[in-house]
Amino acid sequence: MLSRVANNLYWFSRYIRRAENMARLIDVSSQLQLDLPRTAHIAWRPLVDxxxxxxxxxxxxxSGDAPSEAEVIRFLLVEPENPLALRGVVRHAREILRTVRETMPQDCWIAVNDLYLHIETSAERAGHRRYRQDFLARVIDCCLRVSALLANNVSRDIGYQFMRLGSALEQADMTSRIIDAAAAGLIQARSEDDAEAFRAMQWMSVLQSLAAYQMYRRHLRQRVGAELALQFLLKDREFPRSVLFCLTRIQGMLQQMPPQRLVQQAFRRGLGLVFDADPARLVVIGPCEFMDRLQVELAALDAAIHQSYFPG
Incomplete structure (x- = not known):
């Protein structure tokens, strides 16, 4: 397979997974805002960071005062001058798919094109609370549809392995970022006593953003708390969106690819960081610094993959 095609497949799957996670994070934050009492509110700027x-x-x-909900939501969803917006992410995925259509199921192109057209035709009202939930639900459903088509209708060749590799790496990165959003103080309360009361709600929103709440309750059978939520999202071996699960998947994929020393070294650093993480200690010192280190290691793994498999 040409490295250019492999690179496109890798990034196509990354963009689809990124769009789904962005939509989930914004949707849960928007619904959380409606559930909060007047003594607390959502700080929208951490979502941007x-x-x-x-x-x-x-x-x-x-970089002045705290931005409003409307500013942040429009910026993250449909701002045409923001290439990192959901709109831009889906556009990138569609343009990549256009170049590799001959290697993909026709239904996949139809699904991605439907998603693109939905965002383009709904861009003006996507930021309004009245329409936002339906808009984001459609985005999530379309992304899940594409993922199902890829999982069930694509031959298990080297191109498929690169798509799986991109999806797993993107999910590990997005899981760390969504945890980071909670650690940065997504819910702002008027007093420390109020903040303590809302912390469980904040971590519950993180689990819901990652579609993890029911599985958390099923496996742990305890009330939501910071330490247990971190343990589950970082180190659970059975939940597909946990960082360790994603890294374990990557390990299996790398064994099926031509061995590359740079990739193996970068992978071992990231895996070691997650293995050594102590959720109890992270709760005390705050998980933000650890999540930043994890994102650096995942970025280094991505760079090693590009250098080794997609040269030029």
Whole structure:
């Protein structure tokens, strides 16, 4: 397989998984805002920082007072000048798929094109609370449809392995970013006593953003708390969106690919970081620094993959 095609398949799957997770995070945060009492509110700026769009946001909106909900939601969903917006992510996925249509099921192109057209035709009202939930639910459903088509209708050749590799790496990265959003203080309360009361709700929203709440309750059978939520999302071996599960999948894929020393070294650093993580300690010191280190290691793994498999 040409490295250019492998690179396109890798990034196509990354963009589809990124769009789904962005939609989930914004949807849960929006619903959480409706459930909070007047003594608390959502701080929307951490969502921008979590998704790595701070520089673009400050370029378009400045770095002054705390931005409003409407500003952040429009920026993250449909802002045409923000290439990191959901709209831009889906556009990138569609353009990549256009170049590799001959290697993919026709139904996959139809699903991605439907998603693109839905976003383009709904862009003006996507930021309004009245329409936002339906808009995001349609995005999530379309992304899951594409993932199901890829899982069930694509031959298990090397191209499929690169798609799985991109999807797993993207999910590990997005899981760390969504955890980071909660750690950065998504819910802002008027007093520390109120903040303590809302922490469980905050971690519950993280689990819901990752479609993990029911599985958390099924496996742990305990009330939601920071330490247990971190343990589950970082180190659970059975939940598909946990960081360790994603890294274990990557390990299996790398064994089926031509061995590359740079990739193996970068992978072992990331895996070791997750294995050594102590959720109890992270709760005490705050998980933000650890999540930043994890994202650096995942970015290094991505760079090693590009250098080794997609040269030029």
């Amino acid at each position: 979590t998704l790595g769009a701070s520089a673009e946001f400050e370029r378009l909106h400045g």
